[in-house]
Amino acid sequence: MRSPAHFCTTAAALALVSGAITLSIAPAYAQTMNHGEMTAPSPATPSVGQALFDKLRGLEGTWDAPLGTGVMTDIFKPFAFDTALLGEEWLNGKQITSTVFYVVNGELRADHYCDYLNQPRYTAVPSLDPAVLDFQFRDATNLDTHPKHFHGTTWKIVDSTHLVQDWFIMGGTKPVSLAHMEFTKRADGAPPPQTAQPKQDPAKS
Numbered sequence: 335m336r337s338p339a340h341f342c343t344t345a346a347a348l349a350l351v352s353g354a355i356t357l358s359i360a361p362a363y364a365q366t367m368n369h370g371e372m373t374a375p376s377p378a379t380p381s382v383g384q385a386l387f388d389k390l391r392g393l394e395g396t397w398d399a400p401l402g403t404g405v406m407t408d409i410f411k412p413f414a415f416d417t418a419l420l421g422e423e424w425l426n427g428k429q430i431t432s433t434v435f436y437v438v439n440g441e442l443r444a445d446h447y448c449d450y451l452n453q454p455r456y457t458a459v460p461s462l463d464p465a466v467l468d469f470q471f472r473d474a475t476n477l478d479t480h481p482k483h484f485h486g487t488t489w490k491i492v493d494s495t496h497l498v499q500d501w502f503i504m505g506g507t508k509p510v511s512l513a514h515m516e517f518t519k520r521a522d523g524a525p526p527p528q529t530a531q532p533k534q535d536p537a538k539s
Contacts, residue, residue: 381440386458386467389491390419390435390442397497397517401425404529406515408497426529444469452476452483466490481505484513495519 380388390410397408404426412419423431430449435442442458453476456469467489477483485504491497501513520526 381437382460383437383440383442383458386442386460387419387435387437390467391416392491392494393421393497394419395522396520398520398527399499399515399517400527401515405527406517407526408517427526442467443472446484448484450482450484451480454483454485456486461488463490465492477505485510 391412393408393410394412395410397410399406399408407424407427409422409424410419417436419435421433421435422429423433431447433444433446435444437443444456444458446454446456448454452474454474455472457472459468459470461468469487469489471485474483482503482505484501487499487501489497489499495518497517497519499513499515499517501515503511503513
């Protein structure tokens with residue numbers, strides 16, 4: 335039978351061996367933590383749709399484009415905690431359309447509620463010109479009863495105060511027609527531009 339002193343000696347030896355193993359492992363573990371787990375993750379790269387949406391949000395405000403029939407006014411304002419953008423079209427002070435812009439699965443989408451009484455929906459695709467937003471037709475509702483619609487649109491952000499929109503019309507009497515508008519951003523607090531009044535016929539005066 336072994337003596338108590340023998341057990342004490344053995345326990346002390348095991349404790350020394352355990353401590354040595356712990357000390358040898360600790361630097362390697364610390365090195366792993368410093369060069370692996372403790373490294374801050376790099377920020378995620380924004381999706382193409384989010385990058386296009388961020389560019390679109392720069393349009394927030396009021397924009398005016400002179401037309402032969404008066405003045406078209408576009409008003410852009412964010413909502414839903416800046417996750418969506420509402421675009422309203424007003425012709426001579428009367429609202430005619432609304433468009434909601436938002437990002438889904440990395441895509442910038444636009445749902446257009448049109449004065450043609452249908453609702454086309456678009457997906458923005460990258461353009462060779464970084465200043466251009468290219469919205470391509472995805473699908474629509476009510477085309478069966480109102481076939482004339484805006485099949486797509488391109489927006490060129492010329493600079494912080496100038497915007498050019500081209501809307502491509504299909505389903506009408508012509509195969510394709512174009513609505514071209516050149517907008518200037520209205521300064522904060524500035525009055526709306528005056529609507530051009532039709533000229534009076536001198537023969538009727």
